[in-house]
Amino acid sequence: MKNALILLFTVFLFNCNGNAQQKKQDKETFEVTKTEAEWQQELSPMAYKVLRKTATERPFSSPLDKEYSNGTYVCVACDTPLFKGKDKFDSGTGWPSFDRVIKGNVSFSVDYDLGQARTEEHCATCGGHLGHVFNDGPSETTGKRHCVNGVALKFIPENE
Numbered sequence: 497m498k499n500a501l502i503l504l505f506t507v508f509l510f511n512c513n514g515n516a517q518q519k520k521q522d523k524e525t526f527e528v529t530k531t532e533a534e535w536q537q538e539l540s541p542m543a544y545k546v547l548r549k550t551a552t553e554r555p556f557s558s559p560l561d562k563e564y565s566n567g568t569y570v571c572v573a574c575d576t577p578l579f580k581g582k583d584k585f586d587s588g589t590g591w592p593s594f595d596r597v598i599k600g601n602v603s604f605s606v607d608y609d610l611g612q613a614r615t616e617e618h619c620a621t622c623g624g625h626l627g628h629v630f631n632d633g634p635s636e637t638t639g640k641r642h643c644v645n646g647v648a649l650k651f652i653p654e655n656e
Contacts, residue, residue, distance in 0.1 A: 528574045528622040539573060546645045547573050547624035550616075555590025558646020563592070566654040569644075576601050576621040578649065579642070585634055587641055592649065594642040595633045602626065602642075617642060624648060 530538070535548050545551035560569070569579040569592070578601050579594040587593035603620040606613050615629040626644050633641035 524623065526619075526621060526623040530622075535573070540647070543572055543647045546647050547619075547622075547626075550625040552627075553591075553645045553647050557590075558592060560592045560646035560649055560651055561590060562586075563651055565651075568598075568652045568654070569594075569649045570652055571619040571622060571624055571626075572648055572650045573624045574619060574622040575650070576619055578602055578619065578626065579644070581651075581654070583637075587633070587643070589641075589643060591627065592644045592646050593633070594644065595637045595640055597642060604629065617644075619648075 532548065536544050539547060542551075542553060546553060563581075564584060564586075565581055567581045568577050569581070569584075570577050577598050579597060583594045583596045585593055585595060597617070601620050602617050603623075605616050605618070607616045608614075617626045617629055618624055619626060626642075626648050628643050630641045630643060631639055633639050
């Protein structure tokens with residue numbers, strides 16, 4: 497029972513959920529804009545919840561969490577390149593994690609949904625919620641952990 501409570505608290509603590517994206521979408525316009533009905537039609541139900549409603553997928557549920565091939569991770573909603581495979585690392589949190597973004601393609605805002613300031617990240621092209629950034633990444637690189645919902649990403653392998 498004690499282990500279950502610790503696990504539940506840990507998942508809650510590292511949860512990449514928030515609703516700041518909706519507030520951000522109300523204030524900012526993006527290159528790719530669609531109606532809610534269009535987004536619902538084009539995205540899977542879970543991708544819609546994450547990208548448009550700032551939900552969080554369950555940890556360890558995305559096959560992209562353990563994908564370590566060379567390639568590029570793009571926004572599933574608009575195909576904007578967001579992360580490089582070479583910048584991905586195993587954070588052990590259950591969500592795909594990167595130590596850096598492709599500059600200019602990811603935007604940031606602050607949310608207070610869990611009672612403290614967190615840096616939220618979203619696609620700079622369509623505004624889709626990706627996850628959050630934390631300062632507990634690899635110290636030998638950037639020290640950042642971009643905690644990203646796998647359902648928000650599509651992996652394009654590099655031709656070798």
